[in-house]
Amino acid sequence: MSIRLRRTMLFVPGNNTSMVVNAGIYPVDSLMFDLEDSVALDQKENARFVLHEALRTINYQGKELIVRINSLSDGMGQMDLDYLIPLGKVAIRLPKTDSAQDVIDCEEYIANIEKKYNMEVGSTKMMAAIESANGVLNAYSIAHASKRLIGIALGAEDLVTDLHTKRSPSGLELNFSRSMILMAARSAGISAIDTVYSNLNNMEGFKAEVEMIKLLGFDGKSIINPRQIQIINDVFSPTEKEILDAFEIVSTMEKAKKIGIGVISLHGKMVDKPIIERAKKVLEIATVTGQLARIEDNYNE
Numbered sequence: 009m010s011i012r013l014r015r016t017m018l019f020v021p022g023n024n025t026s027m028v029v030n031a032g033i034y035p036v037d038s039l040m041f042d043l044e045d046s047v048a049l050d051q052k053e054n055a056r057f058v059l060h061e062a063l064r065t066i067n068y069q070g071k072e073l074i075v076r077i078n079s080l081s082d083g084m085g086q087m088d089l090d091y092l093i094p095l096g097k098v099a100i101r102l103p104k105t106d107s108a109q110d111v112i113d114c115e116e117y118i119a120n121i122e123k124k125y126n127m128e129v130g131s132t133k134m135m136a137a138i139e140s141a142n143g144v145l146n147a148y149s150i151a152h153a154s155k156r157l158i159g160i161a162l163g164a165e166d167l168v169t170d171l172h173t174k175r176s177p178s179g180l181e182l183n184f185s186r187s188m189i190l191m192a193a194r195s196a197g198i199s200a201i202d203t204v205y206s207n208l209n210n211m212e213g214f215k216a217e218v219e220m221i222k223l224l225g226f227d228g229k230s231i232i233n234p235r236q237i238q239i240i241n242d243v244f245s246p247t248e249k250e251i252l253d254a255f256e257i258v259s260t261m262e263k264a265k266k267i268g269i270g271v272i273s274l275h276g277k278m279v280d281k282p283i284i285e286r287a288k289k290v291l292e293i294a295t296v297t298g299q300l301a302r303i304e305d306n307y308n309e
Contacts, residue, residue, distance in 0.1 A: 022055035108153035139163035147192035159199030254287035
């Protein structure tokens with residue numbers, strides 16, 4: 009089974025009919041339809057209807073479809089779930105997740121809907137957004153709270169308010185939170201998605217942050233504008249040299265195994281299991297992005 013890339017997760021306001029209808033044209037891995045913060049209170053019902061009809065009728069070209077619902081604490085989140093879960097097409101992003109119990113409560117409500125409509129229980133996937141000090145400190149238990157979880161995501165704006173600080177160009181105020189969320193996601197075997205970068209006039213700063221979170225180990229980043237897509241896709245996709253190096257490592261190791269050699273040396277460096285695993289990961293990503301096929305075609309010409 010091929011891996012699911014989550015390099016780019018584009019936020020799409022649920023009440024913006026044009027954006028909802030046309031979101032599939034963008035080269036992103038995931039579309040995050042938002043019913044929460046980007047939708048005014050008097051537009052919630054209209055946004056649910058727009059999104060329901062779009063999901064029912066539009067082909068989004070195989071992109072992962074996720075809906076950020078409203079909070080379950082005031083009943084609006086339950087209304088979102090009642091309207092959208094029966095379609096069987098979306099994963100649910102739970103906002104402002106403070107504890108594992110938040111995930112469990114949402115899961116139980118989803119399971120009841122699945123049973124009501126004779127859907128496979130557990131088929132609806134979830135993602136938890138961590139946006140508070142409590143959420144960060146509970147990241148491990150949140151990440152392990154449900155088998156439905158495909159990832160946990162950092163939501164920085166509410167978090168920095170809770171921390172009594174503000175966003176900075178360096179992102180220093182998020183270092184601890186990013187590390188906690190990343191470690192929790194890795195321990196649970198799910199994706200770690202970084203927060204949005206809202207300064208659209210500083211593309212150099214944006215690229216630097218994308219490179220930094222990739223180095224940390226994140227799988228991708230939430231974005232709010234199509235201008236940010238290509239930078240993230242480029243940073244999170246392997247270069248041609250990385251792909252060729254990975255192919256050489258894997259193929260050399262396979263040849264060595266056939267003659268009973270367990271450890272190899274390549275270009276004067278020992279190649280051990282972690283290096284081989286990283287090389288395989290590069291080739292998996294290159295296969296999904298189509299880069300490997302293009303390189304092979306170029307060399308066969």
